[in-house]
Amino acid sequence: xxxxxxxxxxxxxxxxxxxxxxxxxxxxxxxxxxxxxxxxxxxxxxxxxxxxxxxxxxxxxxxxxxxxxxxxxxxxxxxxxxxxxxxxxxxxxxxxxxxxxxxxxxxxxxxxxxxxxxxxxxxxxxxxxxxxxxxxxxxxxxxxxxxxxxxxxxxxxxxxxxxxxxxxxxxxxxxxxxxxxxxxxx
Amino acid sequence: xxxxxxxxxxxxxxxxxxxxxxxxxxxxxxxxxxxxxxxxxxxxxxxxxxxxxxxxxxxxxxxxxxxxxxxxxxxxxxxxxxxxxxxxxxxxxxxxxxxxxxxxxxxxxxxxxxxxxxxxxxxxxxxxxxxxxxxxxxxxxxxxxxxxxxxxxxxxxxxxxxxxxxxxxxx
Numbered sequence: 181x182x183x184x185x186x187x188x189x190x191x192x193x194x195x196x197x198x199x200x201x202x203x204x205x206x207x208x209x210x211x212x213x214x215x216x217x218x219x220x221x222x223x224x225x226x227x228x229x230x231x232x233x234x235x236x237x238x239x240x241x242x243x244x245x246x247x248x249x250x251x252x253x254x255x256x257x258x259x260x261x262x263x264x265x266x267x268x269x270x271x272x273x274x275x276x277x278x279x280x281x282x283x284x285x286x287x288x289x290x291x292x293x294x295x296x297x298x299x300x301x302x303x304x305x306x307x308x309x310x311x312x313x314x315x316x317x318x319x320x321x322x323x324x325x326x327x328x329x330x331x332x333x334x335x336x337x338x339x340x341x342x343x344x345x346x347x348x349x350x351x352x353x354x355x356x357x358x359x360x361x362x363x364x365x366x
Numbered sequence: 367x368x369x370x371x372x373x374x375x376x377x378x379x380x381x382x383x384x385x386x387x388x389x390x391x392x393x394x395x396x397x398x399x400x401x402x403x404x405x406x407x408x409x410x411x412x413x414x415x416x417x418x419x420x421x422x423x424x425x426x427x428x429x430x431x432x433x434x435x436x437x438x439x440x441x442x443x444x445x446x447x448x449x450x451x452x453x454x455x456x457x458x459x460x461x462x463x464x465x466x467x468x469x470x471x472x473x474x475x476x477x478x479x480x481x482x483x484x485x486x487x488x489x490x491x492x493x494x495x496x497x498x499x500x501x502x503x504x505x506x507x508x509x510x511x512x513x514x515x516x517x518x519x520x521x522x523x524x525x526x527x528x529x530x531x532x533x534x535x536x537x
Contacts, residue, residue: 181500182500185500185503185504185507186503188503188504188507189423189503189506189507189510192507192510192511192514193383193387193419193510195510195511195514196383196384196387196391196510196513196514197390197391199514199517199518200387200388200392200465200466200467200517201391201392202525203466203467203517203521203524204391204392204465204466205528206521206524206525206527206528207466207524209528209532210524210527210528338530339526340523340526340527343523
């Protein structure tokens with residue numbers, strides 16, 4: 181009995197050793213990326229002065245309820261878009277509308293199958309009309325609209341940066357920042 | 367009261383064990399702290415974490431023994447000395463108390479441990495321990511597993527990000 185308990189404790193200690201060592205490995209990797217200048221951070225992108233209504237852009241069937249809407253632009257030929265879409269297939273989207281750019285419908289459908297997104301839940305921007313309306317120059321990028329006004333426009337280097345927007349905390353912070361700067365201007 | 371003392375014992379043991387394992391798993395930062403304090407680096411970086419693990423285990427396995435009191439009391443005195451040294455020298459020294467887990471500074475916190483630990487030790491001897499023996503070791507094991515799970519869940523994003531970064535770097 182005592183031997184079994186002692187062995188269990190030793191295994192638990194080894195488990196803790198592995199977890200802590202692994203966490204340090206992740207930190208080291210972050211440090212390497214920071215030193216090499218490849219640490220990903222969202223960067224702002226050009227935001228259009230006015231955006232046509234999402235209904236007029238053919239997104240009416242995908243529009244979420246509420247005043248705040250997120251429009252995420254992905255393309256089928258970018259690696260980050262692939263990993264973000266794969267993560268999206270596992271979580272609730274909240275106020276998100278996904279727009280995917282691709283050269284043809286066949287590529288779009290096979291990409292959706294690969295990443296696990298149902299094609300009917302995303303918008304295939306075949307003619308680039310939606311991307312053009314938002315002046316999208318880089319993918320993946322996300323635009324936050326509040327009362328048809330673009331509140332936030334930024335790149336999305338990885339799904340980690342999209343998560344706060346999906347759970348609402350990033351949306352609140354972006355809107356409150358805009359409100360504060362707006363009242364400051366006035 | 368026994369339940370409260372049992373919880374205090376498990377918490378104290380978990381802190382000591384986590385500190386010991388943390389220093390063994392990531393010895394880099396702790397070595398720098400020992401060097402700053404002017405203590406023998408090789409000796410301290412190996413023996414202190416092991417003593418912390420042994421003391422943590424003894425706190426739940428044999429809490430009222432003289433060995434436990436001397437060992438844990440000695441460790442707390444050593445921590446207080448380190449904190450006091452940093453305060454006297456007025457130098458910012460990284461604690462590395464939990465290896466890579468903490469980046470706090472050495473100072474008052476380590477000094478304040480001394481009276482807090484003395485009170486806990488006296489209470490344990492006066493009232494009697496909450497847990498001991500096999501039961502204590504099992505509770506400590508459970509606490510370690512829960513801590514590992516919490517740490518793994520809290521750092522899940524970091525793990526996913528690291529995985530993605532490696533894939534990107536590999537092209």
